[in-house]
Amino acid sequence: xxxxTNATFEEVxxxxxxxxxxxxxxxxxxxxxxxxxxxxxxxxxxxxxASYEAEINLAIHSDGGKLxxxxxxxxxxxxxxxxxxxxxxxxLVMQEGYSTATEEVRMLGFGxxxxxxxxxxCSDEFDLKSAVGKGTTITMDFKLG
Numbered sequence: 001x002x003x004x005t006n007a008t009f010e011e012v013x014x015x016x017x018x019x020x021x022x023x024x025x026x027x028x029x030x031x032x033x034x035x036x037x038x039x040x041x042x043x044x045x046x047x048x049x050a051s052y053e054a055e056i057n058l059a060i061h062s063d064g065g066k067l068x069x070x071x072x073x074x075x076x077x078x079x080x081x082x083x084x085x086x087x088x089x090x091x092l093v094m095q096e097g098y099s100t101a102t103e104e105v106r107m108l109g110f111g112x113x114x115x116x117x118x119x120x121x122c123s124d125e126f127d128l129k130s131a132v133g134k135g136t137t138i139t140m141d142f143k144l145g
Contacts, residue, residue, distance in 0.1 A: 007070035007077075009037065014066050015058035020108060023059040027051035030069045030078075037071060043142055046122040047076055050140050053115040053122075054080035060105050061085075062135070076142040078123075086132035094120065094128075 011033055013026030031048040039047075051067060058065045058080060065082030087093050094116050101111020120126040123140035130136040 007072055009033075009071040011069045012066055013055070013069075015055055015062075015064065017059065017062060017064045019059050020110070023055050024052055026055050026067050030067075033069070034071075034076070039071075039076070039144065043076065043144060047078060047142050050119045050122040050142075051078055053118045054078065054138060054140075056110055057115045058082055060101050060110055065135070072144075074144055075124075076144065078140045078142070080136070080138040082135045082137075084133060084135050086134050087128075087130040087136055088132050090128055090130060 011030065013029065015023065015026065027048055030051050031044055034044045034047060047069075051069070054067055058067070062082030063084045065080065068077075068079045068081070070077040070079070092098055096114060096117045099106075099111045105111040116128070119138065119140060122142075124143045125139075125141040127139040128136070129138075
């Protein structure tokens, strides 16, 4: 089994609650970093989509959190961690079109209920853990090569 305790590269981006002015900058930075590291365009595109969806979800639904991009010899790992409020129904949140976004958020063009399904679709491995009142952690792996 591969050792995933030490990444060859790691980058962390903080995302604030309701921070739509800068939401998307972290995923753009990740995309540029991966290109500079020579990661193939198909993988870069998938990571960029998943990180954007995670970043927007942090801004919409959490009380703040962070995205961590870790590069290993055989994969890229993207972890989204937030503080509260957590997800009550993990199956429901994975259904396309389901959203708890407010009307105000929807008026900004977000909250269509595709974030989680898109993250899962783009990643090779997807793990969602959440505790109501505590927070949510999403771990996504993208195979290299």
